[in-house]
Amino acid sequence: MNTVLIVDDERNYLLVLSELLSEEGYEVVTAEGGLRGLECIEESDFDVVITDMKMPGMDGMEFLERVKLRLPDTPVVMMTAFGSVEKAVEAMRKGAFDYILKPFKNEELKLTIVKAIDHYHLVRQNRQMARELQGKYHFGNIIGKSSKMQRIFELIEKVAPTKATVLITGDSGTGKELIARAIHYNSPRNEQPFISVNCGALPENLLESELFGHEKGAFSGAVNQRKGRFELAHEGTLFLDEISEMSFPLQVKLLRILQEMEFERVGGSHTLKVDVRMVAASNRNLKEEAANGRFRSDLYYRLNVVHVHLPSLKERKDDLPLLVNHFLAKYAKEAMRESIAMSSEAMGRILDYDWPGNVRELENVIERAIILSNGQQIEIKDLPNEVRDLTPPANALEPKQISGATLIPELSAGERLTDSGLKVRQMRAIEFIKINGFITNKYYSKLAEISERQALRELSELVEAGRLLRIGKGRACRYVQI
């Protein structure tokens, strides 16, 4: 049962309010004046405190300050006479949860109390979570209390201090890069560089010189000698992301390095020796790729000394509340907002949703919700359609499968709608977002059949025009409706 403390100097008022709230199912304690109120607080805990502002002796303001010193989380609602709103505002600044103007309707009081108690419970829940986070439910900045994540933490703890090569697999957005960094920063190499290479981002010849460096004149454009990532990672860790995208000839070279830690720069004959710890990641099942001849099996076995497989978020839904709180705290701080909680209804939707984009998608959703919410609590309306309605947007992560023709018709680049000043395909993108919840730069370019650069320009125009909101950064960034 929720308990309410009512403080007022008028005994009749106490009687009336006490009766009203008892009928609502609260356990009510009344105190005549601030001093008596403080005594009550010493004796027991309350879910909400309601106090009159104007009282002889200790007035409501002083009482509020004393309560906040002792019980900083307990919500205090001020009752104040019409005409003293400034005082009420001052009280809010000093930490009051809310105020109601006397005379008030019973319903108004009841509603305020419900809100205050909900808030209190959420704050307490958040504190509990924060305590847990400081405990054992994290490894650096990686959050997870599920048994699957706990096992991964144990594994990293054991393997990080060694020089063993680690292969990290898992779907997109499950935290592979985060794990790779954690391995490095928990190793004796942590003061040396962590160098990352995305093997899927560069064509073969560029990737080769990126990895091994090149000598002056090795190919047209090689005007100077350049060190490769292997050299830069000397005594540190080299993270080879999206390793499955590496060409076969490069895989052979990599195999040699793994065996001998020796290589030559492109166009060079001098053999260089390095001391590098290797961590590789892939969102494909590398064993299967090797079995089907799409990846060299000898390299797979070399890389797979220690295997960390990250479960998808839907396989470890028990981590959701902790992750939600982690991102709430992170983005509230970034937005310079006070603590923001998730309403239980919104949390319900988050727990029911499948999270095809894993932790990255969750992070984006929370960042967006904080931008959209204007209270201290995130409601269902602040969540994107797909989470709200629990139907993942059609092929959210597989834009290739979306039939662009039906959603964004082909149009010439310059075509504009005169009334809104937007291009037809920009209007179509807005419609697309209405249906699917969001769009990415890549989708937009694919569906509208324009270059990614042009897509970025057109989406940025929509952001500048206040039509869309950009959530997230870099590759993971999505556009949603405001």
Ligand SMILES: Nc1ncnc2c1ncn2[C@@H]1O[C@H](COP(=O)(O)OP(=O)(O)OP(=O)(O)O)[C@@H](O)[C@H]1O
């Ligand atoms: N367990 C976790 N705790 C806290 N944050 C996490 C966790 N897992 C992932 N994240 C966050 O989610 C985002 C995506 O993680 P990361 O980039 O490591 O994923 P990834 O598996 O490398 O994805 P991709 O395959 O798309 O490159 C990052 O912002 C990361 O900080």
Ligand SMILES: [Mg+2]
């Ligand atoms: Mg990654």
